[in-house]
Amino acid sequence: MDRFRMIFQYFQSNSESVMNGICGLLALASVKMYTSFDFSCPCLPQYNMTYGLGIMLVPPVILFLCGLILNRQSLVMLEEWRRPQGRRKKDLAVIRYMCSSIMQRAMVAPVVWIVVTLLDGKCLICAFSGSMDPKKFVGFANVSTAQVQQLLAKVPCKDDELMRNNTSCKAVSRYLRCWSQALGWSILLILIIAAFLARWLRPCFNQATLLQARHWSNYIDIEQKIFEETCCEHSQLFAHKCILHFFESMRQEIKLHSFSLPREGERAEGEEDLLRGITDQDQVNKLLKTWYYEKPPLDVSQATQR
Amino acid sequence: MDKFRMIFQFFQSNQESFMNGICGIMALASTQMYSAFDFNCPCLPHYNLAYGLGILLVPPFILFLLGFVLNNNISMLAEEWRRPQGQRGKDPAVLRYMFCSMAQRAMIAPAVWVSVTLLDGKCITCAFCTSVPVETLGNASHPHLSQGEIQRILARIPCKEIYNGQQLIDNEVAVRYLRCISQALGWCFVLLMTMLAFLVRSLRPCFSQAAFLKSRYWSHYIDIERKLFDETCAEHARSFAKVCIQQFFEGMSMDLVAARCHLPRKAPADAGEAAEKLLGITDQGTMNMALKSWHRCKPPLHLHPPALPTGNGWAGEGQPPTHPSMPRRETAAYYSWV
Numbered sequence: 001m002d003r004f005r006m007i008f009q010y011f012q013s014n015s016e017s018v019m020n021g022i023c024g025l026l027a028l029a030s031v032k033m034y035t036s037f038d039f040s041c042p043c044l045p046q047y048n049m050t051y052g053l054g055i056m057l058v059p060p061v062i063l064f065l066c067g068l069i070l071n072r073q074s075l076v077m078l079e080e081w082r083r084p085q086g087r088r089k090k091d092l093a094v095i096r097y098m099c100s101s102i103m104q105r106a107m108v109a110p111v112v113w114i115v116v117t118l119l120d121g122k123c124l125i126c127a128f129s130g131s132m133d134p135k136k137f138v139g140f141a142n143v144s145t146a147q148v149q150q151l152l153a154k155v156p157c158k159d160d161e162l163m164r165n166n167t168s169c170k171a172v173s174r175y176l177r178c179w180s181q182a183l184g185w186s187i188l189l190i191l192i193i194a195a196f197l198a199r200w201l202r203p204c205f206n207q208a209t210l211l212q213a214r215h216w217s218n219y220i221d222i223e224q225k226i227f228e229e230t231c232c233e234h235s236q237l238f239a240h241k242c243i244l245h246f247f248e249s250m251r252q253e254i255k256l257h258s259f260s261l262p263r264e265g266e267r268a269e270g271e272e273d274l275l276r277g278i279t280d281q282d283q284v285n286k287l288l289k290t291w292y293y294e295k296p297p298l299d300v301s302q303a304t305q306r
Numbered sequence: 307m308d309k310f311r312m313i314f315q316f317f318q319s320n321q322e323s324f325m326n327g328i329c330g331i332m333a334l335a336s337t338q339m340y341s342a343f344d345f346n347c348p349c350l351p352h353y354n355l356a357y358g359l360g361i362l363l364v365p366p367f368i369l370f371l372l373g374f375v376l377n378n379n380i381s382m383l384a385e386e387w388r389r390p391q392g393q394r395g396k397d398p399a400v401l402r403y404m405f406c407s408m409a410q411r412a413m414i415a416p417a418v419w420v421s422v423t424l425l426d427g428k429c430i431t432c433a434f435c436t437s438v439p440v441e442t443l444g445n446a447s448h449p450h451l452s453q454g455e456i457q458r459i460l461a462r463i464p465c466k467e468i469y470n471g472q473q474l475i476d477n478e479v480a481v482r483y484l485r486c487i488s489q490a491l492g493w494c495f496v497l498l499m500t501m502l503a504f505l506v507r508s509l510r511p512c513f514s515q516a517a518f519l520k521s522r523y524w525s526h527y528i529d530i531e532r533k534l535f536d537e538t539c540a541e542h543a544r545s546f547a548k549v550c551i552q553q554f555f556e557g558m559s560m561d562l563v564a565a566r567c568h569l570p571r572k573a574p575a576d577a578g579e580a581a582e583k584l585l586g587i588t589d590q591g592t593m594n595m596a597l598k599s600w601h602r603c604k605p606p607l608h609l610h611p612p613a614l615p616t617g618n619g620w621a622g623e624g625q626p627p628t629h630p631s632m633p634r635r636e637t638a639a640y641y642s643w644v
Contacts, residue, residue, distance in 0.1 A: 079601075083601060083602075083604060084601075084602050084603065086602060086603030086604050087603055087604065087605060087606045088604045088605065088606050088607060119343065119344075120344065121344070121346070167467075167468045170467070170468065171349075171468070174346060174347075174348055174349060174465070175348060175350070175353075177346045178346060178347075178348040178353060178357055181346060181357075182356075182357070182360065185360065185361075185364050185365065185368075186364075188368055189364055189367065189368050192368050192371045192372055192375065193371060195371075195375045196371045196374055196375050199374070199375055199380050199381055199384070200374075200380060200384050201384070202381065202384070203381060203384040203385040203387075203388045203389075204384065204388050207385060207388065207389070215539050215543065218539075218540060218543055219543040219546065219547065222540070222543050222544050222547050223543075223547035223550065223551070226544070226547045226548055226551055227547075227551055227600065230551055230552075230555070230585075231597075234584060234585060234587065234593075237584055238584065238588075238593075241584075241588075297589075297590075298589055298590035298593075299588065299589035299590065300584075300588045300589065301588040301589055
């Protein structure tokens with residue numbers, strides 16, 4: 001009974017805590033990826049915006065897809081969605097519940113990337129330095145229009161000779177960074193409020209349907225696991241019987257071809273069983289060769305009748 | 307009985323210590339977030355106040371809500387609040403207790419952020435640098451400077467590398483002044499929070515202790531009951547799945563036997579457990595059909611009673627309901643290979 005409880009708890013806790021663990025690991029991985037990524041703004045007028053926005057938006061898509069791929073439940077959900085109806089009705093509420101839980105978990109790492117990017121500020125400075133109004137900043141007010149674009153595009157590159165001691169460039173940088181951080185905190189605030197409202201208000205709508213959907217989605221997961229477990233157990237026994245049958249038929253073949261009488265009583269009973277009548281080098285070699293060249297058929301119906 | 311006590315204590319201590327652990331982790335995370343966050347004062351007259359106060363107040367609000375979101379009890383509280391009365395009365399004191407205990411835990415991380423921010427001083431320096439008393443600290447009689455110009459100069463105080471108002475007011479003096487005020491505010495805030503916590507803890511037994519004990523007991527009870535219900539449902543789902551799959555395999559092999567018009571093969575008495583565990587599937591073709599049938603035509607969620615002497619393994623010709631009624635669940639739970 002204790003073992004049953006332990007195994008059951010393993011199954012129960014396994015899928016949820018494994019999924020939450022994967023979700024957290026992906027979020028940490030996205031922070032680590034961002035800090036180790038060497039952001040290098042091209043500082044050219046046409047390329048800045050593409051690079052900046054690309055770094056801000058493409059990795060989140062990748063992380064989202066990774067989150068879907070690594071989640072075992074997405075396969076289970078797809079299978080449940082696409083299976084033929086057969087003798088079991090399909091409950092759309094269950095599929096919707098599974099889909100929303102998968103999406104929520106997959107969204108965490110991309111959101112973390114975007115928020116960290118915005119709070120750091122480099123991407124937005126790179127992307128939007130060329131779109132600044134030069135009149136707002138003292139150092140750029142007197143420069144010609146053609147040159148001002150080039151100068152503004154170089155703002156993210158602090159090591160450039162022109163930019164090193166230029167206070168206006170620092171002012172542009174600071175201004176953009178301030179907006180970037182404000183945007184990052186605002187996005188975080190909106191998402192947290194949404195998560196809070198979702199958790200708080202969910203029991204107000206259709207709690208009974210939610211409990212049912214959650215139970216049956218858990219059931220589908222457990223059923224899949226038990227089916228795989230049963231098939232594994234079955235193939236183990238199948239293989240065992242198949243091999244036993246093979247050894248038996250080998251032993252009979254050897255008996256037919258050799259004239260030596262089987263030695264009685266010289267070895268203990270247990271050893272005789274394990275050796276299965278194969279007792280010298282030639283026999284073993286023949287057995288191995290036959291196993292490779294002529295594997296037995298996948299049919300133990302004769303064996304079970306013995 | 308001992309096992310029950312152990313399980314009960316595990317649940318009891320687990321929920322509280324788990325929540326306290328989350329609370330502590332969030333407090334640490336808030337200090338880590340603050341030190342990792344690159345504070346970047348805009349040094350422009352109207353933006354400073356917004357930025358400084360924003361960094362002081364928005365993250366604590368986020369942390370407060372996060373404290374609620376991460377607390378599993380919030381859905382329990384909402385559920386208990388919104389459930390229909392049914393046969394069990396609702397006690398508002400229990401709901402109030404649950405809400406207060408969640409709110410207290412959620413307040414810790416924001417308080418830590420605000421204290422750390424104030425003690426560090428960058429936020430207040432950024433937000434209030436334009437309100438520095440130039441008359442007392444600096445040289446207010448500096449001529450030819452309009453009010454707007456003075457504001458712009460003062461706004462650059464936090465950004466030392468572009469500060470150009472040394473004649474008006476020394477940068478070091480202004481920063482030290484603002485920092486001193488910020489740290490004083492920070493320590494007062496910490497003192498206030500600690501005194502509040504002390505008063506709440508020490509004065510609570512003076513007011514309706516009996517009602518408090520009752521609310522605490524019943525809120526723990528609701529939590530434990532919900533966990534046990536989830537556990538029982540999962541246990542049931544496991545038994546259900548096991549029986550369903552076993553019946554599927556049995557039905558499969560009996561179906562094939564009927565199709566081949568052979569007499570049903572009885573496993574010989576001495577075949578042992580192994581032959582039984584093969585579930586009647588003994589060759590590749592049969593196994594392939596079983597796997598195909600599992601995908602194409604899953605068995606209905608309707609377990610038939612075990613002792614059916616007929617050769618027809620499939621029961622329930624019509625569409626069975628996906629949610630079996632209570633009495634059948636009892637049967638399924640007991641008919642298990644464990």
